[in-house]
Amino acid sequence: MESKTPMLEVLRRVIQEVNGARNLDAALATMVRRIRKAMRTDVCSFYLYDAEIEALVLMETIGLHSQAVGQVTLRVGEGLVGLVAEREEPLNLEDAPSHPRFRYFEATGEERYSSFLGVPIIHQRRMLGVLVVQQAEKRRYDEEDEAFLITMGAQLAGVLAHALATGSLSKPTLPGGQAMFTGVPASPGMAIGEVVVVAPLADLDSVPDLIPTDVEHEIARLKEAIECVREEIRAAGERLANRISAQELALFEVYQQMLSEAALSQEVEKRIREGQWAPGALADVVRRHVQYLERVDDDYLRERAADVRDLGRRVLAHLQEETPQTPANFPESTILVGDEISVATLGEVPRERLAGLVSLRGSSTSHVAIVARAMGIPTVSGMVDLPLPRLSGAEVVLDGHRGRLFVRPSDELKARYGSLIAEEIALTEVLEHEQDLPSETPDGHVMPLMVNTGLAIDTAVSLKKRISGVGLYRTEVPFMIAERFPSEQEQARLYRDQLESFAPLPVVMRTLDIGGDKDLPYFPIEEANPFLGWRGIRVTLDHPEVLMVQLRAMLRAAQGLDNLQILLPMVTNVDEVDDALRLLDRAIRELGEEGVVSPRPRVGVMLEVPATLYQLDALAERVDFFSVGSNDLTQYLLAVDRNNPRVASLYDSCHPAVLCAMARLAEESRRLKKPISVCGELAGDPAGALLLMGMGFDSLSMNAPSLPRVRAAIRRVSIDAAKALVQETLALNTPVAVRSHLFGRLSEWQLAHLLPPRD
Numbered sequence: 001m002e003s004k005t006p007m008l009e010v011l012r013r014v015i016q017e018v019n020g021a022r023n024l025d026a027a028l029a030t031m032v033r034r035i036r037k038a039m040r041t042d043v044c045s046f047y048l049y050d051a052e053i054e055a056l057v058l059m060e061t062i063g064l065h066s067q068a069v070g071q072v073t074l075r076v077g078e079g080l081v082g083l084v085a086e087r088e089e090p091l092n093l094e095d096a097p098s099h100p101r102f103r104y105f106e107a108t109g110e111e112r113y114s115s116f117l118g119v120p121i122i123h124q125r126r127m128l129g130v131l132v133v134q135q136a137e138k139r140r141y142d143e144e145d146e147a148f149l150i151t152m153g154a155q156l157a158g159v160l161a162h163a164l165a166t167g168s169l170s171k172p173t174l175p176g177g178q179a180m181f182t183g184v185p186a187s188p189g190m191a192i193g194e195v196v197v198v199a200p201l202a203d204l205d206s207v208p209d210l211i212p213t214d215v216e217h218e219i220a221r222l223k224e225a226i227e228c229v230r231e232e233i234r235a236a237g238e239r240l241a242n243r244i245s246a247q248e249l250a251l252f253e254v255y256q257q258m259l260s261e262a263a264l265s266q267e268v269e270k271r272i273r274e275g276q277w278a279p280g281a282l283a284d285v286v287r288r289h290v291q292y293l294e295r296v297d298d299d300y301l302r303e304r305a306a307d308v309r310d311l312g313r314r315v316l317a318h319l320q321e322e323t324p325q326t327p328a329n330f331p332e333s334t335i336l337v338g339d340e341i342s343v344a345t346l347g348e349v350p351r352e353r354l355a356g357l358v359s360l361r362g363s364s365t366s367h368v369a370i371v372a373r374a375m376g377i378p379t380v381s382g383m384v385d386l387p388l389p390r391l392s393g394a395e396v397v398l399d400g401h402r403g404r405l406f407v408r409p410s411d412e413l414k415a416r417y418g419s420l421i422a423e424e425i426a427l428t429e430v431l432e433h434e435q436d437l438p439s440e441t442p443d444g445h446v447m448p449l450m451v452n453t454g455l456a457i458d459t460a461v462s463l464k465k466r467i468s469g470v471g472l473y474r475t476e477v478p479f480m481i482a483e484r485f486p487s488e489q490e491q492a493r494l495y496r497d498q499l500e501s502f503a504p505l506p507v508v509m510r511t512l513d514i515g516g517d518k519d520l521p522y523f524p525i526e527e528a529n530p531f532l533g534w535r536g537i538r539v540t541l542d543h544p545e546v547l548m549v550q551l552r553a554m555l556r557a558a559q560g561l562d563n564l565q566i567l568l569p570m571v572t573n574v575d576e577v578d579d580a581l582r583l584l585d586r587a588i589r590e591l592g593e594e595g596v597v598s599p600r601p602r603v604g605v606m607l608e609v610p611a612t613l614y615q616l617d618a619l620a621e622r623v624d625f626f627s628v629g630s631n632d633l634t635q636y637l638l639a640v641d642r643n644n645p646r647v648a649s650l651y652d653s654c655h656p657a658v659l660c661a662m663a664r665l666a667e668e669s670r671r672l673k674k675p676i677s678v679c680g681e682l683a684g685d686p687a688g689a690l691l692l693m694g695m696g697f698d699s700l701s702m703n704a705p706s707l708p709r710v711r712a713a714i715r716r717v718s719i720d721a722a723k724a725l726v727q728e729t730l731a732l733n734t735p736v737a738v739r740s741h742l743f744g745r746l747s748e749w750q751l752a753h754l755l756p757p758r759d
Helices: 004-020 024-039 079-087 143-166 215-240 246-258 261-273 278-295 299-321 343-348 367-375 411-432 460-464 476-480 488-502 537-542 544-557 574-593 610-614 616-620 630-638 656-672 686-695 704-714 719-730 735-748
Strands: 043-050 055-062 091-093 115-123 126-135 179-182 184-187 190-198 334-338 354-359 379-381 395-399 404-407 449-453 470-474 507-510 564-568 602-607 625-628 676-678 699-702
Touching (some): 004 143, 024 043, 043 079, 079 091, 126 143, 246 299, 354 395, 488 544, 544 564, 544 574, 610 630, 656 676, 686 735, 719 735
Parallel strands (some): 190 334, 449 470
Antiparallel strands (some): 184 379
8 A cells, every 4th residue: 555645645536536427337447447556456346236136246347357247246145245245344354265255256257366355335324335355465455445445435325326316327237227315304295296406506516417409599608608707807807907916917818718719618519519508518518627637646737627617607607697597397296406495496486386395405494494394395405415417307206204305216116105195185185174173182182283383375364263373483584584684663564464363362472593504694603513502592682682673573563462472492591581581571661661551471481402301490480381392302302413314313203212301391381380382393293292192281383284184183082092102102212112102003093194104
């Protein structure tokens, strides 16, 4: 092996080349050759796991017989390669033929090789293949060798996942390209549809591939965009001529040369004539130039890669000015896919055609996720491994319950999801008939159901007769869609609409809850660990001028209605409640001096920080009610960032610790004679709602689409059965056992159809 610094450089270059390859075969060929050279070994081979034939297939090699490629297959567990796949861990042998699992394949000619190092390639817990190096003489590959190969395997995992998704696996023995990607479930439901990619502005890596309808028009657009950039650079050079040195000014001339006909325009034009639209052709050519420049040994040329990328972005920005970011004609069943999807983009798609949303970034509590849940649109976020540019027009199946996207699904998978979607639609129609009936158990226990609101699309009129009030009005939503802090008058108008729409039912208004993953564009909060940082009441107490305006607006809006309740988020200390109450009393006093008489509304605390579980007595002396934010409480109890796809599977509101905490909160609130509700996702899950009812919570608040299933469950299960279910469930030790038990019980009660589909 070479010394460490060159090895890191080799690693960087191999990764660049592999990522830049537009075709899987080229990527694999590049990788095995580069690895063999870097590790100074005789053989490097790659075996891909083919799920259809349940075997590992030799896909690429340098050193073994090339005719063996595509012909040699091993079952998992067969031979040394199969052993690596079976154990899903590296295997490093100095004398491979003496290992009991060694198997000789005549077609490969590998009997000449003694040393063996194999590492598994794993993507999102799925074994995709095995990467192997071999040496003729006995050689113990050292720790650096092993670390290098493991790193290459991890890099190849992403490339393979992308290749599966784009159908670019060309070997005849391999399946037709169906691929599954997982993210964070953000809004439940399922959909089958066609992908429409929302490309971020001037991002060369996110331009979708599209076939041009008019080649000459695309070429004309390209030339016009290049000419615009040439003019911009010429003007910039003139402006700076007297302020920078001749050497620096020469860079502008370099830019002009790069933009000249021969250097860029002709190459991009050639790609357009080969069947790519102008933005896609530009992105292809720029990426190829950048990758070449980044690989050369000359420092000056390497630095030019950034210049080429910058020029490419400038030209792309001009092309995008006349290209709608989302097409005017949407497929009948549109699955909108983007790096980050804004609510504004959502509004561009006709509602009847919008079937689902997928974002690479974002979270289950982002503004667009909240809107999607309220609209009943299946949504998955945090799908970081999705190869965005290659998905445009692809057929997909979206599963918002499990956070999955199937690209180019098989007929069998489509048929399965088609029947599941039909069942969901039929169930919704059946449940609609009982939505105006009371939320009451067969033995007469009334379980008030409330709704979470905060969006213009919430329809108060249709909801009002079906609910007991608004359990959570998210006041931050109007702040998020404004360009500045809304004034007291603007807020008062919004709050008045909400209070009047639901009067005389109570409306619980949460004070501004920003931070974490909810930023305001005009008040950004940059933190390394936002969920443990400056958020909720911590922000508004540090900015009392913002909280005071909000409290005054709420009090003004409640004049003559008497249905306002105020909720304080992210409370950790009793002092925070005292400070907030002092500001509320001051707001009442100030309005009184202006002639606006406001009685003090009921005030509650959100129980979402574990510290509040141990301060209930002190809090009960100060406030009128409690509301459990089960989403954040779960996140903090389990130390799991629910928006991080790597650990999102660990986030489970049915974790025994979470359920024990919830049961304790209900019990303590009864002792303290304080009403307590739940306004997290657990309340909107039929099985979770039955548990919460059995624990003794006074009301449940949820997104409107969850109401029918929860009401149906409550109307069919007695309070005694719910209490028994709680005792049985609290005795279990794992989330899997809890989920399994809940499914079993609901199946016995013939309510399993109310639950999301199971694997």
